[in-house]
Amino acid sequence: MKSLVKKSETLLSVESKIKNPKSKIPGAHVALFAALLMAGGVAFFAGRIDPYHLDVLTNIGINVILAVSLNLVNGHTGQFSLGHAGFMSVGAYLSAAVTLHFVPKLFGEDGGGTLATGALFLAALLTGGLASALAGLLVGIPSLRLRGDYLAIVTLGFGQIIVVMFQNLEPLGGALGLNGIPPYTTVFWVLAFAALTVFTIGCLVRSTYGRGFLAVRDDEVAAAAIGLDTTRYKIVAFVVGAFFAGIAGGLYAHFRLTITPGGFDFTKSIEIVVMVILGGMGNTLGVILAAVLLTLLPEVLRPVAEYRMILYSFLLIMLMLVRPQGLFNFKPGKAKP
Amino acid sequence: MTEFLQQLVNGLSLGAIYALIALGYTMVYGVLRFINFAHSEVFMVGAMIGLGLGRHLPEGTLWGGLVVLTAAMAGSALLGVTIERLVYRPLRGTATLNVLITAIGVSLLLQSVFQHPQVFGATPQLFPAVFPVKKIGFGDLVISSNQLVVITVAALLIVVLQLVVFRTRMGTAMRAVALNPQAAQLVGVNLNAVISFTFALGSALAGAGGVLYALNYPSVEPLMGVMPGLKAFVAAVLGGIGSIPGAALGGLILGTVETLVGGSAALSTYKDAIAFAVLILILLCRPTGLLGRSTAEKV
Numbered sequence: 001m002k003s004l005v006k007k008s009e010t011l012l013s014v015e016s017k018i019k020n021p022k023s024k025i026p027g028a029h030v031a032l033f034a035a036l037l038m039a040g041g042v043a044f045f046a047g048r049i050d051p052y053h054l055d056v057l058t059n060i061g062i063n064v065i066l067a068v069s070l071n072l073v074n075g076h077t078g079q080f081s082l083g084h085a086g087f088m089s090v091g092a093y094l095s096a097a098v099t100l101h102f103v104p105k106l107f108g109e110d111g112g113g114t115l116a117t118g119a120l121f122l123a124a125l126l127t128g129g130l131a132s133a134l135a136g137l138l139v140g141i142p143s144l145r146l147r148g149d150y151l152a153i154v155t156l157g158f159g160q161i162i163v164v165m166f167q168n169l170e171p172l173g174g175a176l177g178l179n180g181i182p183p184y185t186t187v188f189w190v191l192a193f194a195a196l197t198v199f200t201i202g203c204l205v206r207s208t209y210g211r212g213f214l215a216v217r218d219d220e221v222a223a224a225a226i227g228l229d230t231t232r233y234k235i236v237a238f239v240v241g242a243f244f245a246g247i248a249g250g251l252y253a254h255f256r257l258t259i260t261p262g263g264f265d266f267t268k269s270i271e272i273v274v275m276v277i278l279g280g281m282g283n284t285l286g287v288i289l290a291a292v293l294l295t296l297l298p299e300v301l302r303p304v305a306e307y308r309m310i311l312y313s314f315l316l317i318m319l320m321l322v323r324p325q326g327l328f329n330f331k332p333g334k335a336k337p
Numbered sequence: 338m339t340e341f342l343q344q345l346v347n348g349l350s351l352g353a354i355y356a357l358i359a360l361g362y363t364m365v366y367g368v369l370r371f372i373n374f375a376h377s378e379v380f381m382v383g384a385m386i387g388l389g390l391g392r393h394l395p396e397g398t399l400w401g402g403l404v405v406l407t408a409a410m411a412g413s414a415l416l417g418v419t420i421e422r423l424v425y426r427p428l429r430g431t432a433t434l435n436v437l438i439t440a441i442g443v444s445l446l447l448q449s450v451f452q453h454p455q456v457f458g459a460t461p462q463l464f465p466a467v468f469p470v471k472k473i474g475f476g477d478l479v480i481s482s483n484q485l486v487v488i489t490v491a492a493l494l495i496v497v498l499q500l501v502v503f504r505t506r507m508g509t510a511m512r513a514v515a516l517n518p519q520a521a522q523l524v525g526v527n528l529n530a531v532i533s534f535t536f537a538l539g540s541a542l543a544g545a546g547g548v549l550y551a552l553n554y555p556s557v558e559p560l561m562g563v564m565p566g567l568k569a570f571v572a573a574v575l576g577g578i579g580s581i582p583g584a585a586l587g588g589l590i591l592g593t594v595e596t597l598v599g600g601s602a603a604l605s606t607y608k609d610a611i612a613f614a615v616l617i618l619i620l621l622c623r624p625t626g627l628l629g630r631s632t633a634e635k636v
Contacts, residue, residue: 080434142617143617145624148433152372153372153620156567157612157614157616158613160567161610164610165610167606168607266563270441274438277434277438306453309445310453313442313443313448313449314442320438320442321428324431324432324435
């Protein structure tokens with residue numbers, strides 16, 4: 001009896017949330033504002049923070065963007081994609097090409113002021129993001145007709161094809177990659193974009209339109225039966241996910257300063273997928289925590305460098321055996337088969 | 338023309354190896370419905386066992402080669418069964434994605450264990466020529482004895498596998514489990530035994546593939562399984578995952594196409610992309626693969 005009352009209470013609260021979706025949104029705006037302020041604050045004191053810690057923080061931010069954007073496709077919409085690193089590479093290459101091409105033309109030797117480089121960097125990131133979104137559209141339209149494992153393997157295939165194409169594009173450095181990318185990525189940019197990604201995808205999924213993603217995930221046939229254009233939802237999720245992956249790629253390129261096609265292969269995609277699954281598919285907070293944890297784990301294991309990858313993979317297996325529903329998924333009920 | 342035939346022979350021997358690996362993917366998928374990403378590392382371990390043993394045997398003898406091949410198959414089969422028992426069995430019945438991620442974890446674990454300097458290290462090592470080496474010429478066409486060994490062994494193993502699956506009790510049980518695990522259990526099939534047997538069979542084939550691959554491209558390293566594994570998986574999907582003749586056919590097609598394309602100067606750098614382009618084309622036209630049976634989705 002007690003459990004029944006509890007259940008109806010949770011049902012009521014869910015219902016009230018659905019009835020007043022607007023009550024959620026101002027909170028999200030406040031959170032975004034707070035996150036941006038925090039990013040500004042961290043950037044303001046960046047001079048006093050150990051550069052190593054800043055690097056780790058930057059890595060965390062980039063991985064959060066990647067994981068949260070993949071979560072929209074894999075978690076919220078339930079389409080298993082294994083090609084996220086491919087989209088990341090499109091963003092990385094295109095944005096690096098933009099800065100490498102325009103920096104000498106616009107700023108000459110002196111490198112330009114902070115504001116000018118900032119504007120250029122933003123433009124480069126957006127170019128990378130849009131190009132990546134376009135790639136997402138081109139890949140998504142044919143492949144999203146497939147389901148499950150087949151979709152996974154086709155996205156994996158497209159990811160590999162993108163990498164091979166970059167290996168063969170001589171203007172973009174071929175197999176050697178691009179060098180000498182200007183170091184524009186700062187902690188502020190990364191944290192701000194991470195906050196924006198979480199905010200945008202969170203709002204998208206919570207919006208009336210965004211319920212469609214969840215409907216497609218929960219039961220595609222039923223979603224189609226009530227008149228949702230399921231293919232369209234899948235493609236939108238794919239394109240938005242690819243856009244943010246492209247942004248993350250741009251940030252990564254201007255952080256590492258050197259990019260090679262090999263850095264965006266299948267292993268990188270897997271790394272991102274692991275973050276999403278470990279966080280609990282579709283659980284944004286969990287995915288963020290998993291991205292933080294999985295970025296920190298190799299750093300923590302640095303003292304035992306020789307055994308680092310062995311421990312990493314061993315922990316991964318143990319986590320899957322002990323908490324198959326995702327490390328940070330505290331919702332009752334078992335994981336969906 | 339000779340050039341084309343030469344590439345065709347090279348392609349067939351590569352395709353035969355892809356087919357051997359693809360069979361393991363397809364059989365495991367048939368009974369458990371998941372992609373065993375650790376399969377490519379079983380292939381690598383097969384080659385490693387071959388390397389460890391081949392160094393202590395005289396080179397270039399037929400019996401030595403067969404001993405190496407058998408030992409690699411046995412070792413790989415043992416590894417496959419152990420992985421299934423320790424890792425996949427506790428996860429049976431949970432979400433497919435979890436098993437997939439665990440498989441990736443196992444794959445990373447095996448790679449990193451072998452990359453540890455005290456186990457093997459990251460530098461590639463030369464694989465000894467355990468089988469007799471000869472060049473056989475038909476006019477301008479040159480076939481190395483290793484290629485013959487690869488094609489013969491692969492063909493023999495595929496025939497044996499076909500016999501096991503269609504002519505033995507265990508094979509019948511395997512097919513029953515692939516059709517419907519619950520119904521198979523109801524009629525008295527021991528699910529665990531069948532799954533262990535499937536892993537043993539598939540892993541033995543991957544181990545044989547590892548030795549044959551190492552013979553043809555005589556070097557061995559911990560990451561050697563990644564690309565062949567990925568392509569063999571593509572081959573399995575191409576032929577229709579779950580279908581044994583499909584996996585063999587897919588492997589042959591993929592190996593041939595890849596070698597022919599790699600042989601033409603203009604496209605050789607796109608070699609790795611070809612496999613996936615072929616796959617995408619086939620899946621878009623025929624989503625269940627060449628020989629896969631399409632099943633209507635029940636709601």
